[in-house]
Amino acid sequence: MTAISSLITAFFQDYLPHQRGASPHTRDAYADSFRLFFEFARHKLKIAPSAMQLEQIDAPLIVDFLDYLEHHRANTVRTRNLRLAAFKAFFRFVEHRLPAALEQIHRVLAIPAKKTDSRLVPYFHKEEIEAILDAPDPRSRDGIRDRAMLHLAVATGIRVSELLGLCLTDLSLGAEPSVVIQGKGRKQRLMPLWKQTTSALRAWLAIRGEIPVPELFVNARGERLTRWGFDYILNKHARAASRRCPSLLAKKVSPHVLRHTCAMVVLQATGDIRKVALWLGHESIQTTEIYTRTDPTEKLEAINAIVPPKLRKGVFRTEDKLLAMLRAEGLLCGVNRRRMQAQPAHCSSDST
Numbered sequence: 001m002t003a004i005s006s007l008i009t010a011f012f013q014d015y016l017p018h019q020r021g022a023s024p025h026t027r028d029a030y031a032d033s034f035r036l037f038f039e040f041a042r043h044k045l046k047i048a049p050s051a052m053q054l055e056q057i058d059a060p061l062i063v064d065f066l067d068y069l070e071h072h073r074a075n076t077v078r079t080r081n082l083r084l085a086a087f088k089a090f091f092r093f094v095e096h097r098l099p100a101a102l103e104q105i106h107r108v109l110a111i112p113a114k115k116t117d118s119r120l121v122p123y124f125h126k127e128e129i130e131a132i133l134d135a136p137d138p139r140s141r142d143g144i145r146d147r148a149m150l151h152l153a154v155a156t157g158i159r160v161s162e163l164l165g166l167c168l169t170d171l172s173l174g175a176e177p178s179v180v181i182q183g184k185g186r187k188q189r190l191m192p193l194w195k196q197t198t199s200a201l202r203a204w205l206a207i208r209g210e211i212p213v214p215e216l217f218v219n220a221r222g223e224r225l226t227r228w229g230f231d232y233i234l235n236k237h238a239r240a241a242s243r244r245c246p247s248l249l250a251k252k253v254s255p256h257v258l259r260h261t262c263a264m265v266v267l268q269a270t271g272d273i274r275k276v277a278l279w280l281g282h283e284s285i286q287t288t289e290i291y292t293r294t295d296p297t298e299k300l301e302a303i304n305a306i307v308p309p310k311l312r313k314g315v316f317r318t319e320d321k322l323l324a325m326l327r328a329e330g331l332l333c334g335v336n337r338r339r340m341q342a343q344p345a346h347c348s349s350d351s352t
Helices: 002-020 025-044 057-072 079-095 099-109 126-134 141-156 160-164 194-207 227-241 246-249 255-270 271-278 290-294 296-305 321-342
Strands: 178-182 188-192
Touching: 002 255, 002 296, 025 057, 025 079, 025 160, 057 079, 057 099, 079 099, 126 141, 126 227, 126 246, 141 160, 141 227, 141 255, 160 178, 160 227, 160 255, 178 255, 178 271, 227 255, 255 271, 255 290
Parallel strands: none
Antiparallel strands: 178 188
16 A cells, blocks of 8 residues: 555655646646545545545546536536646656556546537626726725736736736836736746736735735735635625626636636737737637637628628518418318319119
8 A cells, every 4th residue: 555645745846846847837736636636535535635545546536526526516627627637647657656556547547538618708898897896995905905916817818826826026017017927838928017907006015015925916814815715806806796787697707707808808909819819828829719709800890791692572461361261261172172082982883
C-alpha cells in the first residue's frame, strides 16, 4: 500500500513547478480539483484524506466523483473534463514511479472525456453589466474593492485565476494606465485600462493599506482572495443588481461570463474577431470564433446583402360560405358514387 499524501505533495511541490514548469494558474486549478475530490472521497470512504492509499483512488471512484460534480454540483461538462485532466496529469506522474500500479493507472488514464455541446456563449447586455458594476457600495471598503475588481474583469476580459493572481507591480496607473496579465502558458499580455476602471482602481489602492502580500486584491483578513470568494462576491452583487435589472434573474452568473461579456463588447465595437483574440489572449483565432456565432451583426449584414428569390404574388381570399357548402356537397356525392361503382353487381339466373 502506498500513501497518497506523499505522492500528492511531490506532485504539487516538485513535479508541477520544477519538472513540468506549470504556471501558478494550472497548479491552482489542479489543487482545486483534488481538494474537491478528497472532500468527496472522505465522505464516500469514511477515511481522512491524509490516511488514504493510492490503491483506493481507482477509476470507479474518480468516475463517481466526476458524476457527482456534474449532477449534484451542477458543473458543466467542460468543468468535468478539466477536473479529469488534473487526475490524468497526476497518474502520468505516478506511472513512472510505481510500475506495480500500472494496471490501476492505465484504467484511470483510459477514462474518456465527455463531449461538450457547442452552445452560444452567455454574456451580459449593456444594461445588465452596468447594473452589476453599480451594485457595490462605494461607501464601504469591500464595496470599493468589489467595484474595482468587477470593472477590471469586464474591461480586460481577464480570467478569474489571472485576476486573483495580479500583483501590485503588475499595475501601472501613469499617463497611459495599463495592467500586465500573466496568461495561460505563462504568456504575458499588456492591457490598457478604461478611465472608469482606472478611477475605481485608484480608489481601492487609496484604502488598501500596507498589507504584506503582493496580490492586488485581498480579503477582509488581508489575504489573497480565492476563486470561491470572488464567485460569492459576483453572485451577491448580481442578486442586488437584479432588483434594478430583472433580466439578470434568468442569466447564468459566473466569473467567466464577465470574460464573455468583455469579448462581446470588443466584437460589437470593432467588428474585428482578431482584435477580440488579441484582447483575450487567445493563441488561436479559432478559439475566438465562438463569439461570432453569438453576435448577430455579421449575420444581419449578410442577410441584408443577399437578394432573396422572388415569390409569385397572390392574395388569399376566404371562400364564400354558400360556395363552400356546394363544394362539400359535390365532394360527398362523388365519394358516394365511387362507392356504388365499387360494389359487385348482383345478377339472378333463371332455371330452365
